[in-house]
Amino acid sequence: MDFFDILLDRQTPLFHPGDLIVGKIVISLSKKVKVNKIKILLNGIANVGWLEDKTSRNDTKYVHANKNYIHLDLILIENKSMEAGRHKFPFSIKLPDTLPSSFQDNHGSISYSLKALFDIPWNFEKSTKKDLTIYSNVDLNSFVGLAEPKTVSVRRSSGFELFENNNIRITLAVDKTGFAPGEPVIFTATIQNETSKDLKHIKMNLVQNCKFNIDNESKEIQKKISTIEYANHVAKKSTQKWLCSNWILPQTCPSSVDEFDLVKISYNLELKMTASIGFKKWKEKMFCYLFSTKVSLAKISWNTWMNFGCEN
Known part of the structure; x- marks a missing residue:
């Protein structure tokens, strides 16, 4: 066998649930061979696992689980002879309408792949594999208020309760709460610094929260996906507005x-800042939840829903 591969009609192997996967298996042979079967397999599976400390001793146990989302086995030819030369075997597979999105992490993954098998008598089975990326679908038209602006205000003390004017007041506003990847997040952060110290390192972070669930066990980790930093600092006893329209x-x-x-993904939008209070560093964080899905009526892949809140 000189060549054996899976070729898809689309250049990028990115799909949504309900899409049609169209492609072909291409095989190049240097001589005539008898074939038991050639088939294509579509698999989608979640794998989750981590080491968990035992309570009784210092030992650890490995907690793990998996879940199949799709398994399809399609035979293209069976019990035939193939002449030397190049051969093509087209296929088309419709994805189910509901599938979770692809995801990869050290503690868990949701993965999809196509696998082609070439089985000939008295020989090892040959295979080739192509990984797929799938983004899940939800119609955001069913959610109310995504095009409306949202504002949240908080007040935080510097920690010195004996002093009345040691507060930091923050108002964060966005022009809408529905976004697509590649769109700018337009926001205004108004920061009123009543303390005697400057506020520095003011940043907005997009943080991904990953929660892995196995029966009554769970593990949570966070990853910073994107950051934008304010170019200025907020001097003591002053107020500044951060108007941002270029954060994509x-x-x-x-x-x-x-x-x-098994795998739960959510997002936080965090506003952070640092102030030197005595010998300590102080940080304030506000967050919003991002819920990313596909809009069926818009010419974009998937959108984002934010619901603001405050972290104590």
């Missing part, structure tokens, strides 16, 4: 739809 949402795994799945 990156392409990243959409948030999970199924609350009870």
Whole structure:
């Protein structure tokens, strides 16, 4: 066998649930061979696992689980002879309408792949594999208020309760709460610094929250996906407005739809800053939840829903 591969009709192997996967298996032979079968397999599986400390001793146990989302086995030819030369075997597979998005992490993954098998008598089975990326679908037209602006205000003390004017007041506003990757997040952060110290290192972070669930066990980790930093600092006893319109949402795994799945993905939008109070560093953080899905009526892949809140 000189060549054996899976070729897809689209250049990038990115799909949504309900899409049609169209492609062909291409085989180049240097001589005539008898073939038991040639088939294509589509697999989608979640794998989750991590080391968990035992309570009784210092030992650890490995907690793990998996879940199949799709397994399809399609035979293209069976019990035939193939002449030397180049051969093509077209196939088309329709994805189910509901599938979770692809995801990869050290503690868990949701992965999809096509695998072609070439089985000939009295020989080892040959195979080739192509990984797929799938983004899940949700119609955001069913959610109300995504095109409306949203504002949240908080007040935080510097920690010196004996002093009345040691507060930091923050108002964060966005012009809408529905976004697509590649769109700018337009926001205004008004920071009123009543303390006697400057506020520095003011940043907005997009943070991905990953929660892995196995029965009654769970593990949570966070990853910073994107950051934009304010060019100035807020001097003591002053107020500044940070108007931002050039922070572009990156392409990243959409948030999970199924609350009870093995892998749960969500996003926080955090506003952070640092102030030197005595010998300590002080940080304030506000966040919003990002819920990423596909809009069926818009010419974009998937959108983002934000619901603001404050972290104590």
